[in-house]
Amino acid sequence: MADTYPLVVLGAGPGGHAAAFLAADLGLPVLLIDEEPNPGGVCTYRGCIPSKALLHVAKLLAEAKHASAWGVDFGTPTVDIDRLRAFKNGVVERLTGGLGQLTRQRKIPYLQGRATFVDAHTLSVALTAGGQQEVRFDKLIIATGSRPATLPNVSLSPDRLLDSTGALDMARVPSSLLVIGGGYIGLELGTVYAAIGSEVSVVEMTDRLLPGADRDLVNVLAKRLRTMCKQILVKTKVVRMEEQADGVHVTFEGDVEPKEQVFDQVLVSIGRIPNGRIPGIEHTRVEVTPRGHITVDPQRRTTEPHIYAIGDVAGEPMLAHKATYEAKIAVEHIAGHKVAYEPAAIPAVVFTDPEIAWCGLTEAEAAERNIAIEVAKFPWGASGRATTVDRNDGLTKLIIEPGTERVLGVGIAGVNAGELIAEGVLAVEMAATASDLKFTIHAHPTLGETVMESAEVYFGTATNFYKPKPKK
Numbered sequence: 001m002a003d004t005y006p007l008v009v010l011g012a013g014p015g016g017h018a019a020a021f022l023a024a025d026l027g028l029p030v031l032l033i034d035e036e037p038n039p040g041g042v043c044t045y046r047g048c049i050p051s052k053a054l055l056h057v058a059k060l061l062a063e064a065k066h067a068s069a070w071g072v073d074f075g076t077p078t079v080d081i082d083r084l085r086a087f088k089n090g091v092v093e094r095l096t097g098g099l100g101q102l103t104r105q106r107k108i109p110y111l112q113g114r115a116t117f118v119d120a121h122t123l124s125v126a127l128t129a130g131g132q133q134e135v136r137f138d139k140l141i142i143a144t145g146s147r148p149a150t151l152p153n154v155s156l157s158p159d160r161l162l163d164s165t166g167a168l169d170m171a172r173v174p175s176s177l178l179v180i181g182g183g184y185i186g187l188e189l190g191t192v193y194a195a196i197g198s199e200v201s202v203v204e205m206t207d208r209l210l211p212g213a214d215r216d217l218v219n220v221l222a223k224r225l226r227t228m229c230k231q232i233l234v235k236t237k238v239v240r241m242e243e244q245a246d247g248v249h250v251t252f253e254g255d256v257e258p259k260e261q262v263f264d265q266v267l268v269s270i271g272r273i274p275n276g277r278i279p280g281i282e283h284t285r286v287e288v289t290p291r292g293h294i295t296v297d298p299q300r301r302t303t304e305p306h307i308y309a310i311g312d313v314a315g316e317p318m319l320a321h322k323a324t325y326e327a328k329i330a331v332e333h334i335a336g337h338k339v340a341y342e343p344a345a346i347p348a349v350v351f352t353d354p355e356i357a358w359c360g361l362t363e364a365e366a367a368e369r370n371i372a373i374e375v376a377k378f379p380w381g382a383s384g385r386a387t388t389v390d391r392n393d394g395l396t397k398l399i400i401e402p403g404t405e406r407v408l409g410v411g412i413a414g415v416n417a418g419e420l421i422a423e424g425v426l427a428v429e430m431a432a433t434a435s436d437l438k439f440t441i442h443a444h445p446t447l448g449e450t451v452m453e454s455a456e457v458y459f460g461t462a463t464n465f466y467k468p469k470p471k472k
Contacts, residue, residue, distance in 0.1 A: 002122060002134035005031045007334060009141045010115055010123070010278075013041020015311035015323030016143030017099055022331045024106040031135060033111045033125060038100035042145050043320045045092060046165045051188055052351055053091045054168070057084060058195035059353050062228075069390065079196045085170045111135070117280030120304055124280075139306050139334050142286075142294060143323065146272040146312035151180070154268075156243045162267045164189065174198050174264035176230075178250060180238055182209040184350040186269030187225070191352050193267075194228045201231040201263070203252065208234055210350060213411070214363045216377070217356050220395055220413035224354060231256075241266065276313045298340040300330040308334070322346050345409075345428035349418035354394060357421035360409030360428040361399050373408065374400045376434070376458035378450050380414050382465040385445040391415050396450035398434065400458060405433040416447060423451055434458045 009020045012034035020039075023030040036045060043049060064074045103110055113127040115135075123135045148163040158166065167189045175198065179190040182204030194200040202209070202225070209225075209232070210218045226232055236254030243249075247262045274292040281288060285304040287295040294302055294309040302309050308330040311323030325343065332339045345359040366373045380386040380394030394414020401408050410424025427437060437455035442448050456462035460469025 002136045003031075004136040005029060005138070007031070007139045007141070008033065008123065008135060008137040009143060010034075011041065011143035011145055011311070012036065012039035012099075012110075013143060013145050013311060013323065014043050014320035015145075015327045016041065016141070017103070018324045019141050019143060019310065019327035019331050020108050021102065021106060022328055023334070024108050026331065026335050028331070028335060031109050031111065031137075032103065033113065033115055033123070033135070035112065035114055035128065036096070037112055037128075038096040039103060039110075040092075040096040040099050041143075042147075044095050044099070046168060048320055049095055050088045050092055050168045051164075051185075051192070053088045054084070054170075054192045055188060055351050055353075057087075058192045061195045062353055066390070079173070081170060081173055081196070084196070088168070088170070115278070117278060117283050120284040120307070140308065141300075141327070141330050141334075142276075142278070142302070142307065142309040142313055143311045143327070144275040144278060144313055146274045146292075146318055148268070149271045149273050151268055151270065154241060156241060156248060156266065160243055160248050160265055162265055164267075164269060167193075167267050176247070176262075176264045177201070178203065178248070178261075178263040178266045179269060180266060181269035181271070182206070182211075182232075182234065183269060183271065184210065184348075184352075186267065187221070187350065187352050189267060189269065191225070191228060198264075200229045201233065201261075202229055203231075203233040203236050203238060205237050206234065210356065212348070212362075213350070213356055213358060214397075216363075216395060216397070217358065217411050217413040220393055221350070221352055221354055221356055224393065225352070272312065272318055274313045274318070276309075298342060299333040300326050300341060301333075317346060317348065319346065319348065343429070344431075345425045347421045347425050349421065351418060354391070354414045355417035356411075356413045357417040357424075358409065358411040359421055359425045360407070362409055362411065363397075363399060366399065366408075371408075372402055374402050374458065376400060376454050378454040378457050378462065378465060380447075380450060382453075382462075383445075383447065383450055384464070385447050385449065386414065388445065389415065394447070394450070396420075396454045398437070398451075398454045398458060400434050405435055405458075407432050407434060407437065410451070412450075414447065414450075420448055420451065423448065427451075 007030040017039035020032040113125040115123045125133045177198045179186045179202045190200045239253045240251035276288045276292040276294045287303040294313045300308045310326035312318040329341045347359040350356040377397045381392040397411045399409035407427045434455045442452045
């Protein structure tokens with residue numbers, strides 16, 4: 001006999017476990033299913049968390065090297081790859097173990113295994129411990145996440161060809177690494193390997209790194225990456241890869257010489273594919289797009305109304321914090337609340353050094369959609385705090401609606417941009433104006449002041465940056 005639950009959550013990543021936890025907090029009986037021994041999902045096991053642990057180490061190594069300019073010399077650091085890997089794994093174990101404890105504290109039953117749809121109200125779970133268990137549900141939330149995209153027709157050994165999961169395992173430090181893809185995952189992992197001693201090259205087929213971010217923000221990062229990496233190749237394609245005894249022979253197409261180069265390892269980072277094609281889902285009315293996303297409405301209901309979908313499977317942007325937000329929408333709707341998914345701003349952060357963060361409308365999007373905007377920029381060369389930490393390479397910008405002065409978007413490139421963007425998200429969500437930011441007192445000296453000073457630039461009254469407002 002199948003066990004029956006009012007609510008089942010399939011997938012225990014940032015969206016799934018947040019949904020299950022909120023449901024339990026609201027008094028809804030809920031079952032959580034995942035293939036891992038504890039909640040956490042790709043983000044905690046093989047994504048956001050381990051990569052940020054390694055990026056912290058990379059930043060420390062860069063700062064130690066940079067300190068010689070201040071008269072502090074630490075010498076040449078040595079990296080023990082086994083201890084570094086153990087540190088990263090320890091971070092993952094502590095966080096996933098903590099999520100397991102929170103699951104038990106909330107008395108949420110947890111099944112470890114892989115689920116298949118039997119029909120629109122039944123799952124069959126192949127338990128990791130062995131055997132099968134059928135689960136019936138009144139409501140279901142799908143939160144099955146995504147997986148790394150792969151290159152077709154590539155046959156390299158696992159020691160030579162890495163995806164983001166393999167790169168985070170850090171089996172060894174390659175003498176040379178080619179990163180295919182200039183998106184945020186490739187750049188984050190590339191900077192980690194460059195910091196620990198690899199000779200890193202990045203290849204991107206478009207004309208720029210980070211195609212989703214505004215060019216002026218990306219330029220701040222690109223300038224620094226060129227000092228860290230051997231090559232940054234844009235408008236360049238990989239047309240052939242062949243494994244030989246001395247490494248992977250890669251043939252490029254584009255403005256690069258030589259056309260054939262040899263690399264110790266190759267990291268493929270060309271995006272992620274949503275896991276919407278769950279086995280047996282064809283036995284439901286859930287609609288799955290050709291790319292693998294599941295079609296949802298503003299309440300995150302699928303075309304099978306008692307089944308919801310959140311996170312990477314529910315569409316772009318595929319970000320952990322978007323999944324967590326959607327989890328709250330779905331659960332509150334199941335609990336009978338009047339809610340809808342309609343955020344004005346979802347922050348995006350690239351955790352390189354310097355970091356890049358943005359939210360709301362970008363300058364590029366405004367141009368594509370023919371939206372009239374005004375842009376105010378404050379260069380960090382005029383920031384007292386940026387000067388004290390010897391990182392004047394940053395930029396803060398506001399996207400402002402003419403006439404109303406409403407803040408439509410915020411972009412930041414510089415150290416700790418990922419922390420600073422929260423004020424921008426709040427400003428966009430609350431429909432704050434440039435005047436609101438201008439008259440909000442910010443502590444001095446801080447990098448957060450650059451948000452206020454960007455607003456001052458808009459009015460032509462920035463104390464630390466002279467740029468008079470053009471007369472109309």
